[in-house]
Amino acid sequence: MTPTATRNQGRVDALLARMTLREKIGQMTQPEKNSATPDDVRAHALGSVISGGGGNPEPNTPEAWRAMVLGFREAARESRLGIPLLYGVDAVHGHNNVVGATVFPHNVGLGAIGDPDLVRRVARATAREVAATGVRWTFAPAVSIPVDVRWGRTYEGYGQDPELVGRLAAAYVEGLRGVDWASPDALLPSVKHFLADGAARHGTSTRWDRAAVKSLSDDPTLANAHLAADFLEVLDRGAWTIDQGDVDVDERTMREVFLAPYRAALAAGALNVMASYGSWHGLRMHEHRHLLTDVLKGELSFEGFVVSDWAAIDQLDPDYEACVERSVNAGIDMVMVPFDWRRFMDALEAAVERGAVPLARIDDAVRRILVAKERLGLFDGADEPELEPPLDVVGHPDHRRIAHEAARRSPVLLKNRGEALPLPPTLPALLVAGAAADDVGLQCGGWTVSWMGAAGPITPGTTLLQGLRRWLPDTELMVEPDGRGSARAPAGLVVVAEEPYAEGMGDRHDLDLPAVDVSLIERVRARVDTLVLVVYSGRPVVLGAAAQLADAIVAAWLPGSEGAAVAEPLVGASGFEATLRTRWPIRSADLPLHPFGAEPHAGARPLFEIGQGLRTAPWSDATTPA
Ligand code: BGC
Ligand code: BGC
Numbered sequence: 001m002t003p004t005a006t007r008n009q010g011r012v013d014a015l016l017a018r019m020t021l022r023e024k025i026g027q028m029t030q031p032e033k034n035s036a037t038p039d040d041v042r043a044h045a046l047g048s049v050i051s052g053g054g055g056n057p058e059p060n061t062p063e064a065w066r067a068m069v070l071g072f073r074e075a076a077r078e079s080r081l082g083i084p085l086l087y088g089v090d091a092v093h094g095h096n097n098v099v100g101a102t103v104f105p106h107n108v109g110l111g112a113i114g115d116p117d118l119v120r121r122v123a124r125a126t127a128r129e130v131a132a133t134g135v136r137w138t139f140a141p142a143v144s145i146p147v148d149v150r151w152g153r154t155y156e157g158y159g160q161d162p163e164l165v166g167r168l169a170a171a172y173v174e175g176l177r178g179v180d181w182a183s184p185d186a187l188l189p190s191v192k193h194f195l196a197d198g199a200a201r202h203g204t205s206t207r208w209d210r211a212a213v214k215s216l217s218d219d220p221t222l223a224n225a226h227l228a229a230d231f232l233e234v235l236d237r238g239a240w241t242i243d244q245g246d247v248d249v250d251e252r253t254m255r256e257v258f259l260a261p262y263r264a265a266l267a268a269g270a271l272n273v274m275a276s277y278g279s280w281h282g283l284r285m286h287e288h289r290h291l292l293t294d295v296l297k298g299e300l301s302f303e304g305f306v307v308s309d310w311a312a313i314d315q316l317d318p319d320y321e322a323c324v325e326r327s328v329n330a331g332i333d334m335v336m337v338p339f340d341w342r343r344f345m346d347a348l349e350a351a352v353e354r355g356a357v358p359l360a361r362i363d364d365a366v367r368r369i370l371v372a373k374e375r376l377g378l379f380d381g382a383d384e385p386e387l388e389p390p391l392d393v394v395g396h397p398d399h400r401r402i403a404h405e406a407a408r409r410s411p412v413l414l415k416n417r418g419e420a421l422p423l424p425p426t427l428p429a430l431l432v433a434g435a436a437a438d439d440v441g442l443q444c445g446g447w448t449v450s451w452m453g454a455a456g457p458i459t460p461g462t463t464l465l466q467g468l469r470r471w472l473p474d475t476e477l478m479v480e481p482d483g484r485g486s487a488r489a490p491a492g493l494v495v496v497a498e499e500p501y502a503e504g505m506g507d508r509h510d511l512d513l514p515a516v517d518v519s520l521i522e523r524v525r526a527r528v529d530t531l532v533l534v535v536y537s538g539r540p541v542v543l544g545a546a547a548q549l550a551d552a553i554v555a556a557w558l559p560g561s562e563g564a565a566v567a568e569p570l571v572g573a574s575g576f577e578a579t580l581r582t583r584w585p586i587r588s589a590d591l592p593l594h595p596f597g598a599e600p601h602a603g604a605r606p607l608f609e610i611g612q613g614l615r616t617a618p619w620s621d622a623t624t625p626a
Contacts, residue, residue, distance in 0.1 A: 011379065012370045016363060018081060024366045025348050027083065028328075030307065032338035033068065038075035044345065045079040047369055048086045048137075050336060051097060052310065053451030053502065054224060055089075060099045060449070062133055062394040069134035070385060083370070084378035086188065088137040088307075092156065093560060094122075094403070095129040095394065096448050099459050102129060102399040102561060103444050107142060107168075108538060109410030109557035111158030112578035112613070116171035118406060123175025125399035131185040132389040136376055139190040139274060141172040143261035144198040146539070148592035149582055151242045152506020155445060155538030155558055157198055159581025160595040160610060162257050166264030173268035181269065182377030184387040191265040193276035193309060195291055196258040200245030200278050202592070206315075207277070207504055208240040220339055221311060225452050225505055234505060243504030244277035244315075254280070257596060263300060271304030271372040275332060277312050286312050292331030305333035305368035312336070325351045329358075333365035395460065400562055407559035408568045411534075413552070413576040413614040414584070420491075420530045420551035422572025422616055427491055429476040430468070433483035433524045434517075436497035436536050438465040443536050443566075445558035446502030453500030459561060464495060464534070467567025483520045485527075492528030493570070494521050494550075497536035510588030512542045525549045532570070540584040540608075547607060555580070572619035579613030 016024075027047035031040070033055055040046065049072050057064040069087045076085035095101035104110070104122050123141075130138055143165050144157035158165045169191065176187040208222075216222045216231045227234060249257070262273070273296065276285040285291060286308055296302045313327040313335060314320070324347040327335065337344040351357040376382060393399070413421065423430065436442045440461040446453040468477060478489055496517040498506075513521075522545075525531050533550035535541060538558055547553070554576075556566050568574040583593040583606040590604035 008374050012367055012374055015081065015083070015370060016367060019366070021349060021352060021362070022345070023081065024362050025345050027366050027369050028334050028348070029341050029345055030088070030334055030336045031341035033072070035339050036341060038071045041072050041085060042075040042078050045081065045083060046076070046085070047083070048088060048334060050088045050338070052224065052338060053090055053447055054097060054449065056097050062098055062100060062391045065098055065133040066391060073134060073383065084373055084383055086137050086373060087135045088139060088190070089130065089135050090140070090447060091126050091130045091138040092140045092142065092447050094126050095133065098133065098394060099449055100395045101459070102395050102403050103448055103459065103461065104403045105406045105410050105560045106155040106445055106538060106558040107158050108155040109559060110406060111164065111168060111581045112412050112557065113406065113409045114164055114168070114579070114581070116167055118409070119168045119171040120175035121402050122406060123172045124178055125402050127176045127178060127187045128185050128389045128393045129399065130187055132391050132393045134385070134388065136186070136383070137188040137190065137272070138176065139192060141169045141189060141265065142192050143169045143265055144193065145258060145261070146198040146582065147594055148202055148242055149539040150202060150238065150508045150511055150591055151198060151200070152501055152503055153197070153243060154582070160583070161581060162260040164581065166261035169261050169265040170268040173265050173270045177269060181375045182380065182382050184382050184384070185389050186376065188272055188372055188376055189265070189270040190272045190274045190307060191262060191270045192274035194262065194273050194296065194306070195276060195285060196247045196249065196254060196280065197276040197278055199247040199249055199258060200242050201248060202242050204245030205240050205243055205504060205507070207244045208235070210235060226450055226454070227452065227505070228454065228499065238507050238509035240504040240507055241509065242507040246279045246282060248281060253596065259295070266300060266302055271375055273302065273304065273306050275306055275308050275312065277309050277315070284316055286332060287316050287326040287330045289330040297331060303368070304372055305365065306331055307334045308332045308336050310336050311338055321347050321351060324348050325356045328361060328365065333368050403560050404562040404565040407562045407565035408574055410559060410578050411554050411556040411566055411569055411576065412578045412580055413554055413569070413616065414608050414612065415550065415553040416614050416616070417551040418530070420532055421570060422619060423472070423491060423532070423570055425472065425474065425571065425619065427472065427475045429478060429489045430472065431478045431480065431489040431492040431524060431528055432465060432468065433480050433492060433520060434495035435481040437479070437493070437495040438463045439497070440561060440563065441500060442497040443559050443563040444561060445500050445538055446506065448500070452502050452505060455500065461561030462564035464563050464566045467564030468571070470564065471567050471571040471573055483523045488527050490528065491530040491532065492524045493532045493534065494524050495534045495536065496520070498538060498541070506538065510542065511540065511585070511591070512588055513544060513546060518544065518546060521546045521549055534566070540582060542585055542588050543607070569616065572616065575618050576614060576616045579611055580608055581610060583610055584608035
């Protein structure tokens with residue numbers, strides 16, 4: 001051990017020796033900001049507070065975020081021992097809860113590019129924006145490997161190749177760190193969701209009891225979902241069939257595929273891991289002592305702390321005391337209790353007093369949390385507010401340039417019959433159809449401003465249509481959101497998008513293009529010589545007849561706030577370079593198309609295979625038009 005490590009360890013131990021049981025439990029408790037006040041943090045010495053998806057202050061401005069977070073942090077400083085608070089947010093593609101922050105492509109798009117240097121820069125910019133609002137912890141990166149792409153969290157992962165996922169996750173962790181973990185703009189990563197969140201089988205999710213709950217408002221978490229569609233209709237389409245479900249892969253696959261990226265991300269210095277809602281052969285990860293304690297903390301020598309997922313321990317048992325006891329004993333160190341955190345504190349205290357949870361387990365958990373705080377420099381003044389990045393870094397042009405680069409490079413060219421792309425600058429007219437061509441919310445997807453995201457101008461950004469206007473100044477753009485005009489054009493561009501979703505709300509029974517999109521494509525096909533289809537989606541979608549109807553097909557994923565950049569490869573201002581990291585199905589009935597192992601449907605042929613992605617050369621080293 002280095003002398004510094006020894007000294008710091010001594011400081012953590014000295015602090016631990018002064019803490020009461022109740023103060024230790026306070027460090028292990030993480031309420032949501034809407035359920036706890038700064039006074040609660042002071043009185044109960046709470047160790048952490050979270051803003052859930054959409055857990056924003058009013059108004060949702062960087063200034064209000066900073067004031068809110070500093071309010072909680074100052075209260076922690078005024079608690080008896082003054083242990084600094086860790087505030088956590090889901091900055092999963094930029095500081096995405098904050099209106100005006102830079103929104104980067106979701107990980108599915110970054111995976112398609114596969115450039116660790118870019119991922120590192122994305123993470124660095126994200127860290128700067130998050131730290132500017134007083135926050136030092138993000139629940140990212142997800143190292144999810146989606147097996148069944150009907151899973152609503154497919155876009156949170158980089159793809160199906162464990163080696164690539166590990167490499168990009170490590171780069172992301174390095175980017176969150178920057179020069180040093182203790183610098184005021186470094187963020188604590190949370191590598192998630194441990195383990196094999198992406199391997200849940202369709203039909204095994206038990207999150208939602210349809211018989212017991214009739215509407216969203218019956219469930220305090222789902223009440224946050226603010227759906228555009230009717231909830232029962234979304235359930236009929238397959239919501240909550242996969243997410244949080246059961247994994248039945250064998251131990252070898254578990255290690256070689258799903259554990260591998262954790263090794264890479266932890267080696268890069270991540271001191272936090274989030275447990276998965278799911279289960280393995282029926283045993284929930286939140287009570288999986290073998291995986292959390294023997295494998296993660298033992299075999300992998302993980303020195304950080306494990307945080308539970310949102311209210312996840314509540315699912316372990318009808319008896320809440322049993323939930324608390326089993327999760328903490330299994331190795332959960334900090335518990336995300338969004339709502340009734342007092343009940344959690346009381347239950348854990350009672351469990352220790354009756355000997356059901358050993359004090360040594362509590363001490364170990366608290367030590368791990370304090371070590372992470374120590375590593376972030378929180379005991380050494382790294383959280384002096386004046387040292388933090390200025391608020392103008394939120395949405396800063398330097399960061400938008402990185403997001404622009406990522407959005408430009410992430411589209412995958414799946415098909416290009418007759419070299420339909422790139423569109424020539426001499427094109428007299430282009431029919432641009434589909435509302436998604438000009439909609440920042442649709443191109444950002446879930447986890448943007450609100451948990452589910454939403455269509456519309458939800459945050460500042462640019463769109464594909466703006467990019468086309470910029471790059472094709474001499475082309476007449478015939479803009480028809482519904483494609484119901486009648487004039488012909490030499491070329492047409494149809495942009496379709498999945499409606500935004502997050503987590504299990506985005507699980508589906510099938511991934512067929514909705515009928516409205518198919519008929520839009522058919523209508524435009526009849527009016528143009530060359531048809532280009534751009535798909536904004538968090539995962540492959542089943543193209544059906546559109547696979548033949550379109551001359552060129554571009555999977556543009558969820559590019560984020562800088563959507564104008566997507567125009568660049570389309571017009572040849574840049575080349576296509578990205579490749580597919582998940583298998584793309586021909587038919588929904590073939591799903592899941594497992595990328596490995598002798599699993600169901602392993603024999604089905606995909607429409608596009610992993611590694612596909614056509615390349616194009618730019619027209620010229622085109623200069624930016626004025
Ligand atoms: C998600 C996590 C997220 C947490 C906090 C949960 O619903 O599963 O990925 O980090 O909420 O917002
Ligand atoms: C700094 C810039 C930096 C930007 C983004 C600003 O506060 O002045 O130099 O590029 O933050 O991090």
